[in-house]
Amino acid sequence: MNLKEFAKSIGMSQTTVSRALSGYPEVKAETRQRILKLSQELGYHPNRSAAGLATGRAGAVGIVLRESHGFDPNTTEFMAGLGSRLETRQIDILITVVEDREGELTAYQRLAASKRVDAVILHTPVVDDERMAFLKKLKMPFVLHGRGIDNGNFPWIDIDNFGAIYRATSYLIDIGHKRIGMINGSKGDVFAEHRDQGYRKALKERGLPFYEDMITHGAFIDDVGYRSMQDFLSLSEPPTAVLAGSMMTALGVMRAVRSAGLTLGRDISLIAHDDVFNYINADNMVPTVSTTRSSMREAGVRIGDILLQMLAGRDVSSHSEVWPVELVLRESTAPPAS
Amino acid sequence: MNLKEFAKSIGMSQTTVSRALSGYPEVKAETRQRILKLSQELGYHPNRSAAGLATGRAGAVGIVLRESHGFDPNTTEFMAGLGSRLETRQIDILITVVEDREGELTAYQRLAASKRVDAVILHTPVVDDERMAFLKKLKMPFVLHGRGIDNGNFPWIDIDNFGAIYRATSYLIDIGHKRIGMINGSKGDVFAEHRDQGYRKALKERGLPFYEDMITHGAFIDDVGYRSMQDFLSLSEPPTAVLAGSMMTALGVMRAVRSAGLTLGRDISLIAHDDVFNYINADNMVPTVSTTRSSMREAGVRIGDILLQMLAGRDVSSHSEVWPVELVLRESTAPPAS
């Protein structure tokens, strides 16, 4: 059923029906209600391609994911939040999977030229990120989840990675730890850079030395946590506390600690960053794990908000938010064993 | 730049350019090559809405995800595989997030009526699944990941859940276990039903009783594994081996075993189902965990194949595949402690 047929079947002109469904003010409220109800009953929905062609808007936002990256649990949580927000306006999410960074740029070019999406979401910015400039040149609107080193005229939302790790490190020092290991995200990722800085600042402020061999960088997978922790434990003077960049690396740390016959929360303290997944819960670990906590899902919801404003034509180009991160203390942190 | 402008700028008619880009055989190979190269250079991509309107095809496939369900790591892995396959044909994935089952049906209706996608992917079928019949009525092509109890005339791909658990259970019995716990997926999910059946058949064949209190059903989250295992351990005669439906529940089981002061692979044996994530690896656990293994990502790739065939007009309505599941034995399984 198309507009013509639908309009005819309810005895109205195409113009009026179209305007009623799009919520234009020219239509009498009562008329709109009736048309809305009838469209529901008869199951009429405008052909999205036709509407897109006429308006120049796609009614969808894009996310480009690299196969090797971007398919971690974080992305899923983020999309759940984003989608739940966009659903209210019937904006869909278009996923494009690419192989590498170069493929990502090509994908943006195609999405822009073919007008498949009205905006895209960028995530996991790196220190020298070319994507923001690239999208600007394409005139493709975007919101960045995370932030650049150099933030031009575009909207972004990030958590306070610096503050979170600064605070966690400071806390560990304050309860007596003098050697603190750090298992961070991949080198080059802006968030990991900020966490490094928070870590170093806390050490410096409290007059503790920075040890190169007590910091590692890598993907958020359990194996990286395990190996890093094993390396730490093999040092002549191992750390007495460790910061893990994710729950996945934290699981690896816990394993390494057990394997070494040590006890977490007694011999070794741990604070992990928790993006909040329902299937892995810091409160359910043994011992329960202290975390710096920030919900990925909520970030998705908020970025959905901003996108909707963007699509409504509002100027959000200078909008940015930095979300505070909670420090949740549980059993895995304690003063060092004398 | 639109077709008209692009065609003019390279001195060809719109018809020829359009046909060349769509790979129609009427265009001389040499001409097509030239046009293809020029379109790359000038960055011309057909407006997808216009193409969709003209052809009636959207160039995208849909997945509808419920907020409370479908945002687990499995879905992510599946999409990574699916997307990598569809990318080769520049077919995008349209994600629609809904609240509940009813919202899911409404979403299909909208996707069908507005011609936003050419086909959808159904996943996690339940015993009384109304979605297949619903989509047929809408004339919306689909592929089912999993299978129905009653499989009509539609394509599906599933793993051999029955066989996997039958084999794992049989193995445990063969090495001497007489009480085997089972932490299964949610009641009502077809895959969980099949696993139940495999479990029961193995017990029955070898003359072992089925104990109601040695089987639980629930979501694939660590907490479910933990609690189920604690319940098992509080039985007057606890199981000596356990099957966990996922790596997430297996983590919970491992925790409960440790909390009870027992040792996995000695006091308690464990076999977990592993959908293969790169961030949680059965080989890296302590002890390493025996698994029934099947790659979610590969399933995504294969379903992408089938969708592409579908979009190419091939009749795949009676296509189905059941994939065998590997049993990988590691340190977590051993004969019962005397």
Next chain:
DNA sequence: CTGAAAGCGCTTACAG
């Protein structure tokens, strides 16, 4: 507040 009609940018049957 409502309607007739132009136009969005493609694809493809038809004619050559």
Next chain:
DNA sequence: CTGAAAGCGCTTACAG
């Protein structure tokens, strides 16, 4: 093998 033109189903400026 190539081209002129109709038509896909909407939206929206314009006229009333």
